[in-house]
Amino acid sequence: MTFSKLTAFRKLTGILFCGTMLAFAMPASAETALNIYISSQHQPDVWRKALDKYEAANPDVKVKIETGGNTSEAQAQYLNTVMSAKDTSLDVLILDVIRPAQFAAAGWTSDFAGKDMSSYLPAYAGANTVDGKVIALPAFADSQFLYYRKDLLEKYGIAPPKTWDELKVAAKKIAESEGNANLQGLSFQGKAIEGAVCTFLLPYWSQGKVLTDNGRLTFDRDAAIKSLGLWKSFADEGISKKNIAEVGTDDTRKEFQAGNVIFAVNWSYAWAQAQGKESAVAGKVGVARLPAMTGGEQATCLGGWEWGVSAYSEHQDEAKKLVEYLSSQDVSKFMAINGSLLPTYAGLYQDAEVTKSAPWFADALQVVETAKPRPVTPRYNEVSEVIRTTVNAVLAGVTTPEDGADQIEARLKRVLR
Amino acid sequence: MATTTTFKATDAQEAQPANWTRWLDLSDRSLAVLLLFPAAVLLALIIVYPVCRLVYTSFFNLSLTSGLPAEFAGLDNYRLMIGDPVFWETTWNTVLITLITVPGALLVGLGLALMANLSFAMQWPVRLSLLIPWALPLSFAGLIFAWFFHSEYGVVNDVLNRLGFEGIIWFNSPNWAFAAICLTIIWKTSSFMALIILAGLQTIPRSLYEAADVDGAGRLRQFFEITLPLLKPSIVVALIFRTITALQTFDIPYMMTGGGPGTSTSTLAMYIHQNTVSFLDLGYGSALAVVMFALSMCVTAVYLRMIRTKE
Numbered sequence: 001m002t003f004s005k006l007t008a009f010r011k012l013t014g015i016l017f018c019g020t021m022l023a024f025a026m027p028a029s030a031e032t033a034l035n036i037y038i039s040s041q042h043q044p045d046v047w048r049k050a051l052d053k054y055e056a057a058n059p060d061v062k063v064k065i066e067t068g069g070n071t072s073e074a075q076a077q078y079l080n081t082v083m084s085a086k087d088t089s090l091d092v093l094i095l096d097v098i099r100p101a102q103f104a105a106a107g108w109t110s111d112f113a114g115k116d117m118s119s120y121l122p123a124y125a126g127a128n129t130v131d132g133k134v135i136a137l138p139a140f141a142d143s144q145f146l147y148y149r150k151d152l153l154e155k156y157g158i159a160p161p162k163t164w165d166e167l168k169v170a171a172k173k174i175a176e177s178e179g180n181a182n183l184q185g186l187s188f189q190g191k192a193i194e195g196a197v198c199t200f201l202l203p204y205w206s207q208g209k210v211l212t213d214n215g216r217l218t219f220d221r222d223a224a225i226k227s228l229g230l231w232k233s234f235a236d237e238g239i240s241k242k243n244i245a246e247v248g249t250d251d252t253r254k255e256f257q258a259g260n261v262i263f264a265v266n267w268s269y270a271w272a273q274a275q276g277k278e279s280a281v282a283g284k285v286g287v288a289r290l291p292a293m294t295g296g297e298q299a300t301c302l303g304g305w306e307w308g309v310s311a312y313s314e315h316q317d318e319a320k321k322l323v324e325y326l327s328s329q330d331v332s333k334f335m336a337i338n339g340s341l342l343p344t345y346a347g348l349y350q351d352a353e354v355t356k357s358a359p360w361f362a363d364a365l366q367v368v369e370t371a372k373p374r375p376v377t378p379r380y381n382e383v384s385e386v387i388r389t390t391v392n393a394v395l396a397g398v399t400t401p402e403d404g405a406d407q408i409e410a411r412l413k414r415v416l417r
Numbered sequence: 418m419a420t421t422t423t424f425k426a427t428d429a430q431e432a433q434p435a436n437w438t439r440w441l442d443l444s445d446r447s448l449a450v451l452l453l454f455p456a457a458v459l460l461a462l463i464i465v466y467p468v469c470r471l472v473y474t475s476f477f478n479l480s481l482t483s484g485l486p487a488e489f490a491g492l493d494n495y496r497l498m499i500g501d502p503v504f505w506e507t508t509w510n511t512v513l514i515t516l517i518t519v520p521g522a523l524l525v526g527l528g529l530a531l532m533a534n535l536s537f538a539m540q541w542p543v544r545l546s547l548l549i550p551w552a553l554p555l556s557f558a559g560l561i562f563a564w565f566f567h568s569e570y571g572v573v574n575d576v577l578n579r580l581g582f583e584g585i586i587w588f589n590s591p592n593w594a595f596a597a598i599c600l601t602i603i604w605k606t607s608s609f610m611a612l613i614i615l616a617g618l619q620t621i622p623r624s625l626y627e628a629a630d631v632d633g634a635g636r637l638r639q640f641f642e643i644t645l646p647l648l649k650p651s652i653v654v655a656l657i658f659r660t661i662t663a664l665q666t667f668d669i670p671y672m673m674t675g676g677g678p679g680t681s682t683s684t685l686a687m688y689i690h691q692n693t694v695s696f697l698d699l700g701y702g703s704a705l706a707v708v709m710f711a712l713s714m715c716v717t718a719v720y721l722r723m724i725r726t727k728e
Contacts, residue, residue: 076695077695080694080695080697084481102697105483106481106482191677192676242589243568243569243589245588245589246567246568246588246589378482378483379696381482381695381697385691385695389677392677392679393677393679393680393681396588396589396591396677396679397589397590398678
């Protein structure tokens, strides 16, 4: 190559190189790509439809869904890893209602300064506000309900039980009369998962006791023993399966849907699937408030999920705008109709279109409004682990309810000191 | 003239390296140190630094859930550990898993290696199948066996039922859950033992056995007097690897039981993971990891001593 040819070659390469870089850079500056993390159990395909609408209205934004983790613990572990690495790849995160306090303490989400939360149900306005800062915006509400076989209860003239003792009697009567070895009386979560924390708290709360007051432990040993003893008695008396310590949330849903369960403790998501094409019990399902301990009050566990903006996102404004949209009344209504997700706006529970697709929503508002939050603490993961492993150990017969209550108390004292 | 020139050139060529070393004033010993320097730096960066950092972190009260900055806590994390029943339980479980699965995998591995070493026509499928458990990812093996031992849908209970026994709810009982985990670990790790032992077996000369035949020694005697003594170095190497991985057992119990029922099948590695990843308590997690590191070092030291006294 002669000198002039070499120079020309260099120039040409330079131009080509710059051109290529520009070609890559152009679309990036023209539109914002947002990554949103949705857990796989929360119907990402339905959220996709809501996001498609957003993209149509905002042509300069493209939203990509990242899914993963089908339990609350799996999601938490994934997000803990991503966030402690200060990873910028996620912009918007779906968070379990128990996490805002932890995320606020770690500084992992950007707060929504000046956001008015009064349009949401008070429980969710509260759950997302930590030390006066709005940490995240509600995605949807949830709580645990008693699912039951309407057809079987009607057949034997039994009303939905108001106490766990009534439930025992009803389950025994139906199971004996049906004579079906595969039919179990009650399915609930005994596996060491987040749901088992609620399993423990339901009868505990029902006795008028609370676990924490302003972050301090207010443990009632007798109430805890009764709570653990109640669940163990379901297994011992053959109302629940012997392997109840292996049963997770979705196992309960599947068994109920297959027609093998009379009563089931589950979250609202199970409704849509129980009415689906693959369900053996479509049209035969009733939903009611969870029973109380005899002499106690009916109580349920507050659930729900929230949208947070990652503190490490490089598109703060766009991400917050997207979250405002996802948490809006319109999207809430869309998700209630298409995904049977409970709204965080009180008015939507009476909305004709919503109650047409999920008639029981009309009665659900009262349940959601009275549902109790799990302890609010940045160290919630530890609180959860203590309770769920103990519930699991008691149901497996490894620990007695008395020892279980002592273990919970001793270990929670260390966490919530 | 010509000879002189040649002499000078040769002299210069030979003298050059000598001058160079003289210039640096290097003995053989310091040259060796110099040449090892890059490797030492690399080692320091990837091994010494993280270990020092781990020990350093273990002296701090560093938890992402109780706010930063971290406070110096001295030996607080270690003091906490002594009074922590879960630490003792998970450590005991880890030791127990090591005591059961290491000899278990050694026996099964030895058997497999002897089988693979038999001379017959279709040798390669046997040797290939030896590799399969070894090549499978640990968590995948855990997932498969979790299904095998499932009380309702599992193949193990199905076989038990067909044989007329009642199925066992494996993961409902600490002992059965522990047994299921140990069986899985032995299945997963014995092929690795077998591979190392097989390599050792192939270095034993055939002539030794032929001589033993002539002397009238039986098969069993040949095994104990020839095979086993000559296999000792391979067995010790296999044991070192297996013991250290056994002390770090995580994936299989994590996938099979998640440490349950309760915390009865949780291992030390799982407890470290839980404290750091779930609870974000990096100080306590580091202290636990230091203990595990010390445990591994002690065991390795014992094995290395075993080899040295042999020589």
